[in-house]
Amino acid sequence: MSTGLRIYGVARTRAFRALWAAEELGVPYQHMPIEIGDVGARTPEFLALNPNGRLPVIVDDGFVLFESLAITLYLAKKYSFGKLYPATLEAEARAWQWSFWAIAEVDRGVNIWSLHAVRLPPAERNAALREEALKVVAAPFKVLDAAVAAQPHLLGDDFTVADLNVAAVISRAVDMDLSPWPRLKNWLMRCLDRPAARAALQLKTASDKATPADVTRRIARINRL
Ligand SMILES: N[C@@H](CCC(=O)N[C@@H](CS)C(=O)NCC(=O)O)C(=O)O
Structure with a gap:
């Protein structure tokens, strides 16, 4: 049975890249807007999906994939070979x-x-x-x-x-x-x-706006930026 595509990660993270790709391809997906760090991506459940504890990750009919651009390349090749994804x-x-x-x-x-x-x-x-x-x-x-x-x-x-x-x-x-x-x-x-x-930017902007300053500070610290 098909369980479809799930995209993990709040839209202000690199999950934006996967969200844009899914929108571009017209693929139905479920967005799981989980937060970075201990409250989300570093929980044991999430680490079981992505041992890096980072966002995004997708689960596509049970297939788990991390790295944002590996995700977009995979989705484009699967759903739009010869169009969004080059054929030669x-x-x-x-x-x-x-x-x-x-x-x-x-x-x-x-x-x-x-x-x-x-x-x-x-x-x-x-x-x-x-x-x-x-x-x-x-x-x-x-x-x-x-x-x-x-x-x-x-x-x-x-x-x-x-x-x-x-x-x-x-x-x-x-x-x-x-x-x-x-x-x-x-x-x-x-x-x-x-x-x-x-469509993806709308999600990203909304999640940027909803992010309190202490979360932004934490992001800067966690990512050493
Ligand atoms: N190269 C990875 C980088 C992933 C990454 O660093 N994601 C950030 C959010 S944009 C993250 O999860 N940071 C939190 C952490 O490292 O704990 C990708 O492109 O997917």
Whole structure:
């Protein structure tokens, strides 16, 4: 019997990436908005699903998977092979390239910047960390800016899981001054304006708003940001 897809993690976490993918694919899912840390992702029940104690995790008909971009790639391949998920070996590798690039080059920097520019209470923001994070993302943002100058999306004309992954990872960069990277800005806005992205962003914004300052502080501490 099919038990369907469950996505674990409050929408302000990297669970946003899985939520966007599920919305994009039109796959029915159950959202389990569990919190990070001891009250949620570090409980014994959750650790049995993801021994890392981190979010997100999915359970898809009993198949358990962690790592946000492994989840989006899996869902895209399962439900949209040849469309959202590239059909050729080379294009598939290119989608992996951009996904690994996003995690390695910009994920942490954007996260640190957003905490110290937007999410922590103003008096607790660390300007030095924020400036350093901007320096860290500047070079990869230049690379992304050039990539989307040549064509509308990362793999060519069409929006694919490569765009979804990179745009989801840097989604909090919408609050940055992106004027040094105008083509990146244009591409990011187009990606985040898709109906599926808007639906997931609505969940994310609502959970951002519902997050008290002490939880944001705890997140910064737990993630060493
Ligand atoms: N590389 C992982 C990172 C997961 C991660 O760090 N998630 C954060 C929330 S966005 C988390 O659960 N942090 C809490 C903790 O580490 O205890 C992924 O992309 O899924």
